Amino acid sequence: MPEFDVAIRGGTVVTASDTFRADVGIRDGRIAAVAETVEGAAREIDASGLLVMPGGIDSHVHFAQHAGPDITPADDFASGTAAAAAGGNTCVLPFALQVKGTSLRESVEEYRRKADGECYIDVGFHLIITQPTPEVLGQELPALVKAGHTSFKVFMTYDELVLNDRELLEVFEVARRERALVMVHAEGYDAIRFMTERLERAGHTEPYYHAASRPEAVEREATHRAISHAELVDVPIMIVHVSGREAMEQIRWARQRGLKIYAETCPQYITLTAEDLRDAGVEMSGAKYVCSPPPRDRESHRAIWEGLEQGVFQTFSSDHSPFRYDDPRGKLTPKGRTSFRWVPNGIPGVETRLPILFSEGVAKGRISLNRFVELAATNHAKLYGLYPRKGSIAVGFDADIVLWDPNRKETIRQEILHHGSDYTPWEGFAVTGWPVVTMARGEIVAEHGKLVGRKGRGEILEREISPYAAAPA
Numbered sequence: 001m002p003e004f005d006v007a008i009r010g011g012t013v014v015t016a017s018d019t020f021r022a023d024v025g026i027r028d029g030r031i032a033a034v035a036e037t038v039e040g041a042a043r044e045i046d047a048s049g050l051l052v053m054p055g056g057i058d059s060h061v062h063f064a065q066h067a068g069p070d071i072t073p074a075d076d077f078a079s080g081t082a083a084a085a086a087g088g089n090t091c092v093l094p095f096a097l098q099v100k101g102t103s104l105r106e107s108v109e110e111y112r113r114k115a116d117g118e119c120y121i122d123v124g125f126h127l128i129i130t131q132p133t134p135e136v137l138g139q140e141l142p143a144l145v146k147a148g149h150t151s152f153k154v155f156m157t158y159d160e161l162v163l164n165d166r167e168l169l170e171v172f173e174v175a176r177r178e179r180a181l182v183m184v185h186a187e188g189y190d191a192i193r194f195m196t197e198r199l200e201r202a203g204h205t206e207p208y209y210h211a212a213s214r215p216e217a218v219e220r221e222a223t224h225r226a227i228s229h230a231e232l233v234d235v236p237i238m239i240v241h242v243s244g245r246e247a248m249e250q251i252r253w254a255r256q257r258g259l260k261i262y263a264e265t266c267p268q269y270i271t272l273t274a275e276d277l278r279d280a281g282v283e284m285s286g287a288k289y290v291c292s293p294p295p296r297d298r299e300s301h302r303a304i305w306e307g308l309e310q311g312v313f314q315t316f317s318s319d320h321s322p323f324r325y326d327d328p329r330g331k332l333t334p335k336g337r338t339s340f341r342w343v344p345n346g347i348p349g350v351e352t353r354l355p356i357l358f359s360e361g362v363a364k365g366r367i368s369l370n371r372f373v374e375l376a377a378t379n380h381a382k383l384y385g386l387y388p389r390k391g392s393i394a395v396g397f398d399a400d401i402v403l404w405d406p407n408r409k410e411t412i413r414q415e416i417l418h419h420g421s422d423y424t425p426w427e428g429f430a431v432t433g434w435p436v437v438t439m440a441r442g443e444i445v446a447e448h449g450k451l452v453g454r455k456g457r458g459e460i461l462e463r464e465i466s467p468y469a470a471a472p473a
């Protein structure tokens, strides 16, 4: 019997710390050898000229998430995980949203049912807490953390999601006790409402004004408030989807005070600007770019790159939250035509996250290969309780691997993507570097732009408590 099921031969292995020439031997879905030469495998894959990296982990995606009565998200768990795999990812962390009036436990069960048998790659659920009742805080959350849902998201805005300051503090306190990581959507509800109503009164209702309704000050204020609450409770938190310099300044300030504040940014904040939200000759075409926080400007891109280079950010996620554009249940919902405030928030991006980061970061000389791996996979695993199971290439890790062609030039186009949306915000965007083979727990799931894996092979993960999330004793 061959010693290995698969040997990946002749490639350059890249981890968050090292880059070296090695073969990788895989047995029973896990990495069993990393050596100068691996022989004796049932199947050999020639990786010469390719990088052998940990499969991407996208710790911020929304699949089949309840988005209101008249809106349907563009991706379910099948299309979402298919797109993720085609884009070089081997694991994603979507959300289980507590719909108001239902218990958190029921909500988690509902999302597990939606995902069951549908996924091409492994998934793990963060929880979104919208009603932190005594029952949720005292019983459901502790039980769900023990069951492997070791992170939750809270919102400081949106009618259906917002928590007030007292509620945020209560959730932070449970997170501290249970050693879970809280992800914070930091934009201030009242300020956005005020700005929105003022813009609407002035007749400014087109998608472009979405950006004007939530300027950086709105994000800065909420980031500061979340950090101050975290300081009161003495708990680490993660500020997600940071869009520009002002929120970054708050995060730097907090770290100088010795607080454990983590931060995430996304492709939209290094590539898109508020100008993209203008209706470029087509009514409502700016709706394609409506997401929150909104894309800012070129100076913000420079600021975010500074943060990616200097370590302000631990993770680079897609915040994949797709809607179809030409669809009354998507971006062109009839209500959305009356005001930007009703345009569903979010853009597709799970499939294009890694090529954009590689091309803009590594190929343009801004970040090292190792920093790429850290931002794309390793830190996601560490922060969200998947390490040392996923997120690196070493003996004992799941064989979650992407073979990457660093020289391949590609142009991002809707027609080559696998997501359920009918557009990509990056149509025509040229990149250097592209995933060639995505292997998840030793099985090839995507190859040369084609999905070859089996639907349902992806598992729903129980995650560990992350040592990075735990507050000081």
Ligand code: DUC
Pocket (backbone or CB within 6 Å): 062, 185, 241, 292, 293, 319, 321, 345, 346
């Ligand atoms: N926040 C997210 O994290 N995703 C989509 C919409 C939003 O506001």
Ligand code: ZN
Pocket (backbone or CB within 6 Å): 185, 240, 241, 292
């Ligand atoms: Zn958010």
Ligand code: ZN
Pocket (backbone or CB within 6 Å): 060, 061, 062, 319, 320, 321
């Ligand atoms: Zn999101």
